[in-house]
Amino acid sequence: MSYINLDDRIHASNIPDIPDLARGFLQLHAHNILDRPALEALQKQYPDFIARMLAVFNSDHFNLTTKVASIEEAIHLAGFERVCRLMLCLVVHRSFSNIRIRGVDQEAFWVDSLRRAVSARMIGELIGLDASLCFTAGFLQDVGFLLLFLLSPNKGMLWTEFRKREPDARYSMERNIFNMNHDQAMELFCQQWNLHDVMAKPVLAHHRCEKYDAPELDKQLCKVLHCADWMAAVYVAVDKNFVINRCRQILAETFEMERFRTEELLAAIPDEITLTASVLGIPVKEHTKFSQVLLEANIKLSEDNLNFQELTLRLEQALDERDRLAAELNKELGLAREIQRSLLPQDMGAGFPLTGINISARDLSGDFYDYFTLPDGRIYFNLGDVSGKGVNAALLMAKTSSLFRCLGKRIDHPGELLAQINIELCETSIHGMFVTMIAGIYDPETGLLKLVNAGNPPALLFSPHGLAREIEAAAPPLGVLEDSKFPEISLSLGDNSLYMFSDGVTEGYTENGQTLGLSGLFKAIATMPEQMTPQQRIANIVKRIRHDDQSPLRDDVTILLLQK
Amino acid sequence: MKYPVTEKSGYMIISLTGEVDLNFSPDARQQILKCLKQNKNLLVDLSQVEYIDSSGVASLVEGFQVARQQKQTFALVGVSRAAMQVLQLARLDKVFPIFDSLDDAINHK
Numbered sequence: 237m238s239y240i241n242l243d244d245r246i247h248a249s250n251i252p253d254i255p256d257l258a259r260g261f262l263q264l265h266a267h268n269i270l271d272r273p274a275l276e277a278l279q280k281q282y283p284d285f286i287a288r289m290l291a292v293f294n295s296d297h298f299n300l301t302t303k304v305a306s307i308e309e310a311i312h313l314a315g316f317e318r319v320c321r322l323m324l325c326l327v328v329h330r331s332f333s334n335i336r337i338r339g340v341d342q343e344a345f346w347v348d349s350l351r352r353a354v355s356a357r358m359i360g361e362l363i364g365l366d367a368s369l370c371f372t373a374g375f376l377q378d379v380g381f382l383l384l385f386l387l388s389p390n391k392g393m394l395w396t397e398f399r400k401r402e403p404d405a406r407y408s409m410e411r412n413i414f415n416m417n418h419d420q421a422m423e424l425f426c427q428q429w430n431l432h433d434v435m436a437k438p439v440l441a442h443h444r445c446e447k448y449d450a451p452e453l454d455k456q457l458c459k460v461l462h463c464a465d466w467m468a469a470v471y472v473a474v475d476k477n478f479v480i481n482r483c484r485q486i487l488a489e490t491f492e493m494e495r496f497r498t499e500e501l502l503a504a505i506p507d508e509i510t511l512t513a514s515v516l517g518i519p520v521k522e523h524t525k526f527s528q529v530l531l532e533a534n535i536k537l538s539e540d541n542l543n544f545q546e547l548t549l550r551l552e553q554a555l556d557e558r559d560r561l562a563a564e565l566n567k568e569l570g571l572a573r574e575i576q577r578s579l580l581p582q583d584m585g586a587g588f589p590l591t592g593i594n595i596s597a598r599d600l601s602g603d604f605y606d607y608f609t610l611p612d613g614r615i616y617f618n619l620g621d622v623s624g625k626g627v628n629a630a631l632l633m634a635k636t637s638s639l640f641r642c643l644g645k646r647i648d649h650p651g652e653l654l655a656q657i658n659i660e661l662c663e664t665s666i667h668g669m670f671v672t673m674i675a676g677i678y679d680p681e682t683g684l685l686k687l688v689n690a691g692n693p694p695a696l697l698f699s700p701h702g703l704a705r706e707i708e709a710a711a712p713p714l715g716v717l718e719d720s721k722f723p724e725i726s727l728s729l730g731d732n733s734l735y736m737f738s739d740g741v742t743e744g745y746t747e748n749g750q751t752l753g754l755s756g757l758f759k760a761i762a763t764m765p766e767q768m769t770p771q772q773r774i775a776n777i778v779k780r781i782r783h784d785d786q787s788p789l790r791d792d793v794t795i796l797l798l799q800k
Numbered sequence: 801m802k803y804p805v806t807e808k809s810g811y812m813i814i815s816l817t818g819e820v821d822l823n824f825s826p827d828a829r830q831q832i833l834k835c836l837k838q839n840k841n842l843l844v845d846l847s848q849v850e851y852i853d854s855s856g857v858a859s860l861v862e863g864f865q866v867a868r869q870q871k872q873t874f875a876l877v878g879v880s881r882a883a884m885q886v887l888q889l890a891r892l893d894k895v896f897p898i899f900d901s902l903d904d905a906i907n908h909k
Contacts, residue, residue: 623854623861625822667829668862670854672890691890709891716861716895739854739889 251383252331254429257282258323265320266433275307285326288517292322297515321372324431325353328375329518332382339392340385344399347509347520349375351468352461354508358501359460363491365453373457374464377439380422384414387421400474402482403465407443419443459490470502471524476533477540502526569599576600576630579637581607589680590617591770592796593778595789602629603738603794604637608644610677616644618675619796621692621738623713628669636661636671636714650675650688651724654714658690658722661715670715674707674736678798683729685798688722690714693742693754696735697727702762704732733799735761737777740791744781752781770797801827805835809906812840813877817848820856829859836866836874843905847878852886864896873897877905 254262260278264271279286286307293310294303304310311319333342356374360367385392391413398406410417419440426436441448442461450458466483473479483502487493493501503526513520580594592605602625607617618640622629639657647653654675661671672691679685689695691713697705711722737757744752752760760780764773774795782789801824806813812835816828835842844860846852860876867874875897879887887893899905 621854623858624825625855662865665862665865668858668860668865670858670861672854691892693889709889712891712895716865716892720895 251386251425251428252335255327255331257285258327258429261320261323262430265316270308270311270316272308275311279307285330289319289322289326292326292515293319295515297511318368321368325372325375326516328379329516332379335386337382337386337392338389339395340382341395341399342382343519343521345382346518347513347522348399348468348472349378350509350513350516350518350520351471351505352377352464354505354512355464355467355501356460358504358508359463359487359491362493362497362501363456363460365456365460370457370460370464373439373461377422377442377461377465378418379425380418380420381410383421383425384410384416384418388414399472402469402473402475402479403443417443463487463490467502467505470526470529471505471522475536476529477536480529480533499526502529572600572627572630576634579604579606579634581605586769589678589800590615590796590798591774592619592794593774594792594794595778595782596792597740597789598625598792600627600630601792601794602626602633603740603792604633605736605794605796606637606640607796608641610645610648613681614648614677614679616640616648616650616675616677617796617798618673619692619736619738619794620671620673620714621740621792621794622671623669624667625792628667632661632669632671636673640675648677649724650677650686651722654688654690654711654722655720658714658716658720659718662718665715670713672709672713672738674796676798678729680800683800684726685729685734686724686726687734688724690720690722691716693737693739696758696761698733698735698761700731700766703758729798729800731800733773733797736796736798738792738794740789740793741777741781741795744790744793746780747783756780770799773797803828803831805831807840808902810841811843811873811902811906812838813843813845813902815845815848816852816856819851820849820859821851821853822855825853825855825859828856829862832859832863833866836863836870836872839870839872841873842867843873843875843877843899843902845877845902846883847880849880849883852883857886857890857892860896861892875899875905875908877902 257278260274264274289307290304290310292298293300293314298314300313302313304313307319329346353371353375356370357367360370385395394413398409401409407417419442423440426432426440437450438454438457438461441458442465445455445458445462448455448458463486466479466486469479470476470483480502484495484498487498488495506523506525509520581592583591590607594601594603594605596603602622603620605617605619607615609615620633620636622632622636636657639660640653643653643656647656654673670691674687674689674692674695676685676687687695687707688711689707689709690711691709694706694708696703697707707725711720742752742754742757746752746756757777760777764776768776774797777795778793781793803817804815814831814835818824820828832842832844842863844863864874877899878901879898884893887896899908
């Protein structure tokens with residue numbers, strides 16, 4: 237990014253020099269003395285310019301009581317200040333009009349300046365501030381903007397972009413593009429032309445009025461200029477609706493201007509410009525009426541309204557779509573849940589040695605259990621837990637339990653069965669998902685039991701007197717290592733009960749916020765009254781980690797109980 | 801969560817920390833697989849793990865399986881007590897190569 241550097245600031249060689257005429261005038265003004273010979277000398281030196289000034293004084297616009305024939309008379313009738321200010325407006329305009337600034341439409345710029353000037357004058361008249369002071373300051377307040385382009389000729393193509401923005405946006409854009417604001421550029425100009433005594437301070441502060449600490453009159457002028465900037469923008473900025481509203485707001489806040497009064501002022505700008513421009517000899521090509529501005533603003537407003545309506549409509553449509561998809565997804569989940577339920581075995585009622593429960597923490601469970609009777613009367617059973625949760629766990633659960641049921645009808649050694657399932661799962665393993673499983677085969681005739689624990693929490697064998705044995709995992713979970721061995725243990729069930737469970741049980745939270753743990757589970761089982769049915773026993777364990785039906789579970793909970 | 805990855809003596813070392821659960825295991829998985837993709841031997845430091853659930857273990861299992869296929873080293877190092885209990889319960893302590901320290905892992909062979 238290139239920006240105005242320090243050298244430019246020091247030399248600022250592109251800034252037009254102050255014409256001798258103006259310098260002479262300002263010197264006289266500074267000393268506040270009517271130096272007749274000096275005035276006459278200037279009049280002789282710049283006859284055309286002085287004639288132009290006198291024409292302005294003699295126009296209806298100035299409304300002097302008698303026609304004037306010399307600057308001295310003008311000073312006498314209108315006052316040194318006013319003469320000096322008029323001279324300044326004309327000189328600055330003429331000095332810049334003579335140079336070409338790349339990309340800049342100077343004619344448009346000076347019309348904008350006139351808009352600011354007449355706006356400032358009108359506000360000034362309303363609030364009782366010197367109207368000629370307001371006009372001049374308004375006319376010159378944004379000369380710094382021209383200077384920015386003068387000092388950075390390569391930024392000329394951005395002129396239109398700048399011009400169509402509202403004052404605040406333009407101000408911050410200046411900082412980004414030029415690394416300098418127009419009031420800073422204006423300060424360079426004031427230095428070069430030695431204008432510091434002539435209204436420079438309020439002009440330089442018109443974008444920072446609220447922080448401007450100065451005598452009351454200067455502060456008032458600063459505020460007038462700020463308002464004038466926005467009023468002029470009504471005719472130029474693209475977002476007319478925004479700028480008009482901002483104008484109403486600023487004028488109301490700053491000068492307690494009523495809304496209709498603000499609109500009157502805005503509507504008066506074009507005629508004021510036509511009049512003033514012809515007096516000052518500034519060409520005006522643009523003749524935008526306020527009614528036209530309002531029309532554009534209304535069109536913009538109705539477009540915005542349409543956009544808003546469309547946005548609302550789209551939002552409503554998106555919400556409807558979301559609800560529809562959610563309903564669809566819920567329906568699908570409901571179906572999946574139903575299918576998953578169907579994979580769990582039926583409760584076989586009293587007399588059957590196995591009882592189980594599966595409660596899922598989410599819609600779908602990654603846990604499962606199953607049992608089925610072989611033709612010879614022995615019963616196969618299993619309890620498994622898939623790593624992770626949700627749909628992917630549920631799908632792997634479905635696969636594993638199907639493999640178990642299908643292969644279990646042909647392989648009657650649980651160790652061998654798990655080895656087969658393990659190979660299947662390893663071959664199609666995805667995301668490292670695995671399944672912990674306890675599986676066994678029980679013969680109700682003999683009471684003999686063969687059991688395999690693959691990565692599952694221990695099965696607990698309870699005798700009527702208490703814990704008899706923990707059967708810990710002797711193999712890793714299914715789906716991890718294809719050549720894992722799954723050793724079986726054999727035991728006689730007798731009067732004992734075998735509790736199998738997923739880790740959701742021991743990791744569940746008890747009422748006091750602690751995890752139940754293995755020891756908590758031991759204690760729960762050991763203290764149950766002897767006459768409890770298997771269903772009651774399971775319900776009793778579940779109650780320890782699920783205090784009411786609504787409370788969420790930390791993990792899927794599955795319990796399988798085997799007893800004679 | 802971005803887990804720190806360092807390199808030492810030709811090994812990449814990824815240090816899992818905190819709770820490696822359903823929320824964070826996808827990040828662990830992704831970073832483990834990314835390291836293995838670079839054909840480097842990988843050590844997973846579990847000394848700062850406070851909790852690991854089955855999805856976290858699954859990320860380790862997948863890393864282990866991928867490394868085995870590609871004949872890369874994959875080992876666990878400095879396994880914290882909490883993580884070790886989970887691994888032991890599932891008998892996975894017999895599956896993963898586990899070393900007490902980085903130096904032990906690097907000097908092994």
